[in-house]
Amino acid sequence: MSDAPSKRALHFSLLTMPTLAHNDYGMWRHPENRKARFDDPEFWADLARITEEAKMDSLFMADGLGIADSFGGSFDVALREGMHVPVIDPGLVAASVAAATTHLGLAITAASTYDPPFSLSRRMATLDHLSDGRVGWNVVTGFLKNGDDNYGVPPASSSAQRYDTTEEFMDVCYKLWEGSWEEDAYVLDRNSAVVIDPAKVHRIDHVGEHYRCSGPALWHPSPQRTPVILQAGMSERGRLFGAKHAEVIFAATMAEPAAYTDLIADIRAKAASFGRGREDLKIMGLAGIITGEDDAAAERKAAEYEKWFRPDGFIAHLNAANGFNPMAHDREELLLEALRTDGFKRDDFTNSIQRADITVGEYMDKFKEFRATPGTFIGGPQKVADEIEEFVDRFDLDGFLLRSYSYPASVRDFRDYIMPELQRRGRYRTDYEGTTLRENLFGAGHARIAANHRAAGFRGAFTGS
Numbered sequence: 426m427s428d429a430p431s432k433r434a435l436h437f438s439l440l441t442m443p444t445l446a447h448n449d450y451g452m453w454r455h456p457e458n459r460k461a462r463f464d465d466p467e468f469w470a471d472l473a474r475i476t477e478e479a480k481m482d483s484l485f486m487a488d489g490l491g492i493a494d495s496f497g498g499s500f501d502v503a504l505r506e507g508m509h510v511p512v513i514d515p516g517l518v519a520a521s522v523a524a525a526t527t528h529l530g531l532a533i534t535a536a537s538t539y540d541p542p543f544s545l546s547r548r549m550a551t552l553d554h555l556s557d558g559r560v561g562w563n564v565v566t567g568f569l570k571n572g573d574d575n576y577g578v579p580p581a582s583s584s585a586q587r588y589d590t591t592e593e594f595m596d597v598c599y600k601l602w603e604g605s606w607e608e609d610a611y612v613l614d615r616n617s618a619v620v621i622d623p624a625k626v627h628r629i630d631h632v633g634e635h636y637r638c639s640g641p642a643l644w645h646p647s648p649q650r651t652p653v654i655l656q657a658g659m660s661e662r663g664r665l666f667g668a669k670h671a672e673v674i675f676a677a678t679m680a681e682p683a684a685y686t687d688l689i690a691d692i693r694a695k696a697a698s699f700g701r702g703r704e705d706l707k708i709m710g711l712a713g714i715i716t717g718e719d720d721a722a723a724e725r726k727a728a729e730y731e732k733w734f735r736p737d738g739f740i741a742h743l744n745a746a747n748g749f750n751p752m753a754h755d756r757e758e759l760l761l762e763a764l765r766t767d768g769f770k771r772d773d774f775t776n777s778i779q780r781a782d783i784t785v786g787e788y789m790d791k792f793k794e795f796r797a798t799p800g801t802f803i804g805g806p807q808k809v810a811d812e813i814e815e816f817v818d819r820f821d822l823d824g825f826l827l828r829s830y831s832y833p834a835s836v837r838d839f840r841d842y843i844m845p846e847l848q849r850r851g852r853y854r855t856d857y858e859g860t861t862l863r864e865n866l867f868g869a870g871h872a873r874i875a876a877n878h879r880a881a882g883f884r885g886a887f888t889g890s
Contacts, residue, residue: 435817435852436707436824436866438532439476439836442487443469444512448828450738452730453507460832464511468832469518470525475833479840480854482865483530483561484522485655485675485826486515490536491572493741506738516548523556530862532561532655532673538587539567539576542597543638549652550602550644558648558861558872563655564670566591585662593633595670595879600629602651603874604883605642621645627887640887651874653862659688668695669879673707673866675826678800682819685799689821700877707866712800712813712825714835716842719805727796727803730830740789756786800825806846813843814852 443463445453453460462468476484489509492500503510519531531552535545545562553560566587567573573580581587610625629640656671658664667674674692679685689708696706715730717723740751754763760783791798800816802809817824829835847853859869867875874880 432851433817433823434854435813435847436709437479437481437712437839437853438483438485438530438709438824438826439472439479439481440485440487440711440826440828441472441832442489442509442512443515443518444489444509445507446738447487447509448739449734449830450506450508451733451735452830455730455733455831457834458831460829464513466518466521469522472833472836473522473526473529475840476836477526477529479836479844480857481529481827481836482824483532483559483862484519485532485561485563486518486534487563488512488515488534488536488565489569489572490539490567491569491575493569493571502737502741506735506741508738508741516552519552519560520555523552523559526559528559528857528860528865530559530561530653530865531556532563532653532862534563534565536565536567536572537591537594538578538581539572541638542594542636543601546598546601546642547644549598550642550647553647553649553652554644558863560649561653561655561673561862563657563675564591564595564666565657584658584660588658588662588666590635591666593635596883597629597631597633597636597638599651599880599883600631600886601638601640601642602646603880604886605629605640606644606646607885607888608646611645629887649861649863649872649874651880653866654874654880664688664692665695668692668701668706669699671706672863672874672878673709675709675711676822678710678798682799685820693821699879701875702877704867705875705877707823708821710800710816710820710822710825711828712802713798713828713830714809714839714843715801715803715830716805716809716838718842720808723804723809734830736789751785751789754785756784756789758785759783760785760788806842809843810846810850810852813847814850 441447445460445463452458459468473484489512492510493503493508502508515533516535519533522531549560549562566584568584570580605627607625610622612619612622626641629638631638653673654671655673655675656667657675658667659676676688676692679688692708693703715723715727717726749764749767749769751763761781763785796803802812827836827839844853848855858865859872861872864871
């Protein structure tokens with residue numbers, strides 16, 4: 426058991442993507458599911474309003490800039506299952522949602538690989554202005570070959586190489602967000618007719634190995650200046666990057682409890698090595714909640730959902746980056762043997778191998794039932810709240826990204842059944858803590874990034890230039 430405080434307030438964000446199917450393959454066919462309207466602004470406005478009523482931190486929007494073509498050697502599975510395609514721009518969805526909400530954060534996935542830092546930092550600052558400080562950036566580097574081809578980017582020799590490049594990308598963004606404009610540079614003085622004080626706006630003149638950017642920023646400081654930084658890469662290099670830069674880390678739940686315990690402890694130790702305390706970083710697991718007025722109602726709902734779910738799409742989703750196709754192997758073959766035959770190592774599949782004698786058939790079958798995935802909670806409010814509390818305290822988590830089975834039913838059920846029970850136990854907010862996403866994560870008065878974060882080191886760095 427963790428020695429973390431047992432009554433720590435929990436954080437939830439709704440994990441979604443502006444596409445038909447994300448983690449919910451086949452569920453779009455359910456009669457009550459409205460996800461087929463993912464290209465309708467009213468769908469997103471309604472979903473965001475319900476998510477805000479559930480007092481979640483944010484609408485966490487994933488993205489994909491290519492089609493997974495490695496699985497089975499073609500686009501066929503991805504296209505047939507609607508796996509992240511068609512997909513529209515989450516940044517533009519966020520801009521439309523900002524006007525429909527007041528407190529809900531908007532966490533946007535954007536890849537450093539496909540944008541110059543000046544362009545991305547300007548877009549995030551714009552969204553932060555338009556939302557009054559409710560924006561977060563989920564930093565990704567991209568992993569699909571089709572995405573590289575779409576943008577004409579040479580493939581990286583490794584994921585670690587892309588993280589190395591992204592380190593410099595982050596510094597350019599930090600310089601623009603934190604160092605280019607002083608706090609009171611935007612004057613708007615009607616008497617003197619001065620719009621901007623020239624002495625308080627500075628070039629950054631960044632010249633590095635991968636990027637050149639002179640500045641100054643074209644935008645005035647937004648409410649948060651630097652958006653909340655989120656990250657989800659769980660490779661060794663990804664964890665190191667997240668421990669250094671992220672304020673929120675999404676650590677997908679592993680099948681083996683011991684391995685998950687070690688993963689969370691490793692992330693926190695790495696963060697400490699950068700001078701960051703436990704309260705400087707929120708670590709979120711992945712939760713799937715199927716609930717109702719009581720346990721029996723939740724079980725009926727789970728059984729109904731399982732009739733619509735298509736595991737082939739989820740298996741292809743999990744293996745999109747590496748291309749392993751279990752359906753090309755005999756069901757009785759050991760999964761480890763199938764992986765070795767296809768040139769993979771066990772370390773590449775830590776989340777999937779619970780024991781050495783698991784067969785390919787067992788591996789595929791476990792995706793047919795929701796309850797087989799760690800972090801899935803099925804039951805009435807008391808049962809689910811008990812299991813959530815046990816889970817977060819065991820693994821030293823701060824909360825979850827909530828996956829949806831049906832839109833907007835999953836988040837509405839959380840609002841109606843789980844939120845009141847967690848509030849009764851003192852484990853969930855009864856109101857938002859502040860006006861910005863960062864305040865709702867770290868407390869009122871914490872609108873700006875922490876003083877011990879690398880970004881803060883660029884404040885005032887160019888005033889002498």
